Amino acid sequence: MKFVVDEMFGNIMRWLRTLGYDTIYAQSLSLEKNDDSERDESDLIELCLNNHRILVTGDMTLIDSLESKFFKIMEETPEEYEKFGMAIPVEFGMITPCIFLRASKLMDGLKKIYQEFRINLLYDADNSRCSKCNSTIMKIKRKENYKDQIPEGVYNYQKEFWMCSNEECAQIYWKGRHIESIAEKLKNLRSI
């Protein structure tokens, strides 16, 4: 399962990546194009349909306008969508691979996505992605080699560290208290 997340849900985007999901942030689409133009609908359609990504958005108008296009494209190649386990419009009126979120609260948003798509809510740092750039992260074998890049208190206290595999980003991660506390709450969401 892969996602593209509307720019109003930055925290949800970061946690989908942290949970290991390949997640594109809609804001980064316009940055890549290097201009200030508004989000381009055709880019979103391409990302969602051609790359089989689920769109997470709070923009009902966008969903309404995409919906007719989803139906049209998916009706033409239903087998392809079955293959990827996507929601397909077997009969008119069924869901499309969009999820509408009303509020941007992290737990409420992830709960809704979990209820719709049964995403994995168990945090595992080894399967996590970089919340900044969406690349995979790798465990650091010797923390000594990165001592100057890690805050001193964290370096002394934490044993395990991970690093973004994208050299240009190279963000370092550890299981801080903040991560642990959200991970614990996510675990509890699974009982719903």
Ligand SMILES: [Zn+2]
């Ligand atoms: Zn990164």
